[in-house]
Amino acid sequence: MFELSYDPDRILMSIVQQGYWSMAEFREFEAQFSKLHNDIRKQHRNYRVIADCRDFAVQSPEIGQAFGVMFEKLVAENKGHYAILLQTTLNKLQAKRAIPQAHVHTFTDREEAMTWLFEDDSLPD
Secondary structure, eight states: HHHEEETTTTTEEEEEEEEEEHHHHHHHHHHHHHHHHHHEEEEEEEEEEEEEEEEEOOHHHHHHHHHHHHHHHHHHHOOOOOOESSSHHHHHHHHHHHHHHTTEESOOHHHHHHHHHSTSSSEEE
């Protein structure tokens, strides 16, 4: 359902999310994401994120709301660029509703997302 990893040399968290989640699956993701977020922030105030959600189904309103609450806190703490790879317009709309911050962008092309992630201002002080 999901994978999380971190490249300390690039200050880049990578996420792969797939499928249609239950609340239990979301809570497991939330716990692992929060732990990695806290571990990274011990070394870096801000970090980059690439989230590959191309195989992540449009989620239930309950899961969408839970993502919104989770990211309200986490993305407020991390001002690094956060790129979300998506395939459909509906996924894009759900992502922008859940995570409306200016430093979060959606993409359909991985190369374009990676270029944006490593722009000069991608990790504010």
